[in-house]
Amino acid sequence: MRLFLIAGEASGDSLGAALMAGLKALHPGVEFHGIGGPLMQAEGLESRFPMEELSVMGLWEVLPKYRALKARIAQTARAVADLTPDALITIDSPDFCLRVAALARAANPRLKTIHYVAPSVWAWRPGRAAKMAQVIDHVLALLPFEPPYMQAAGMSCDFVGHPVVAAPRATPDQAVAFRETHMIGPDQPLVLCLPGSRRGEVARLAPRFDEALMRLRDREPGLRVVLPTVRGVAAMVRQMAARWPVAPIVIEAPEDKRAAFAAADLALAASGTVSLELAANHTPMVIAYDMAPLTRLILGRLLRVDTVTLVNLVSETRAIPEFLGRACRPGPIAAELARLLNDPVAVAAQHAAMEVTMQRLGAGGEAPGLRAARSVLRVLGRG
Incomplete structure (x- = not known):
């Protein structure tokens, strides 16, 4: 099984690394490709370019880097098309990730797409869920009240717990x-x-x-x-x-x-x-x-x-x-x-x-990375 993962900032890198560890535990031999930071690289990902290039937030902040980001979107979508993975898993960073998913889905309408971290449609721009459903099949949600919003828009969604509950803490x-x-x-x-x-x-x-x-x-x-x-x-x-x-x-x-x-x-x-x-x-x-x-x-x-x-x-x-x-x-x-x-x-x-x-958020239960991995495998028919 080959997966193409994209993370655009430090929190996404952490989510991606935990997901990768869970997938390796449940499905040995899985291949990882894509873009990520040091934590995902430690789990076996060779990032195609530095993840930090994508760590931009806000309209005013994006404008000066728009041309470079647009080129990276096209480059990443081509890489997905060339690889033909079993799934594209995008992690947060929706401005970048969902544009890649749209281009990759246009090149391969059968591509399975999974997005990790539901958009906060409960806070602002509720129409984002319906727009996201045009290119995303399944969502991994961090917050327990998010699945109904995603399901109403036409995507399947699992609450997998927030990684903070499994993060190591000092004594x-x-x-x-x-x-x-x-x-x-x-x-x-x-x-x-x-x-x-x-x-x-x-x-x-x-x-x-x-x-x-x-x-x-x-x-x-x-x-x-x-x-x-x-x-x-x-x-x-x-x-x-x-x-x-x-x-x-x-x-x-x-x-x-x-x-x-x-x-x-x-x-x-x-x-x-x-x-x-x-x-x-x-x-x-x-x-x-x-x-x-x-x-x-x-x-x-x-x-x-x-x-x-x-x-x-x-x-x-x-x-x-x-x-x-x-x-x-x-x-x-x-x-x-x-x-x-x-x-x-x-x-x-x-x-x-x-x-x-x-x-x-799931304290005391199964680690969120493992729960997320189970959700991915179930959606791909490998569970």
Whole structure:
């Protein structure tokens, strides 16, 4: 069995790697081709070009790279046509992946197509599901309430669980060791700063996060800040951090990141799946996010929900505070961070929402990568 997989960013790379591991366990001898990052490459994928070329988000951010992305779409679709795989599995990054699927399906109408991560039609642009159904047969959903939306549009869909429930976490001893290694006292507040995994996000959010944390440090003189980052933006993050008056601890290794999440008292994070990583570690958080002005204007008119934080959505609470768009300002963010450091009732409400979220995402069950692999094999008649 030959599969062509496409992932366009770090979260998709992680999903793809877990899926590949599950497929290898259930169907030994499967061949993998396509585009992915270091985790998928470690599972046996030889990426046709660097995955980071696809890590672009937002209309304003895409425009300068449109011609290069269009060429990569055509190149990838030709590669799928030449390979004639048993299935094309696209992982998130719908702007790129679904265009490839459309061209590949046009070249081979019998091609089986599977998309991993359902579009958030419950949040905005519900018509995307019907459009996606024109080129996608089956969807692997991360959130338990998503399958009905996909099925209503004409695709089959399985909830396979969210990978956060199976992700390794640091032990209490490792959390203590992290603080000791970086000379952070047990009574010193430790805050995670997580301004995103894309260059555009980091450029836009890091200065605001920086100022918010400086204001928080004025209230909490012993405050220490940790800046976890990923390969695609690591150099950019380190360059920015070097300008901070009190240098944060910049970490990139996965084991350091896990220990930091377990050791932290609080987090300031960009909107996205990182909120679930924080929830898995019971780390209280404040979510803040903004986009380029044009993108913000368009999305603001299209949003159908009053929260974008996944913990709030899955738990059906509004326990996690958000500062989005024009509200993404250092002063209010700093005030909310200070409140959380001194309000055990608010922290307890977040912890309760986190517990519900993890249960609903599949904690304690079969690993999502394996569940996703079973779903793929069933759809392909190999289960």
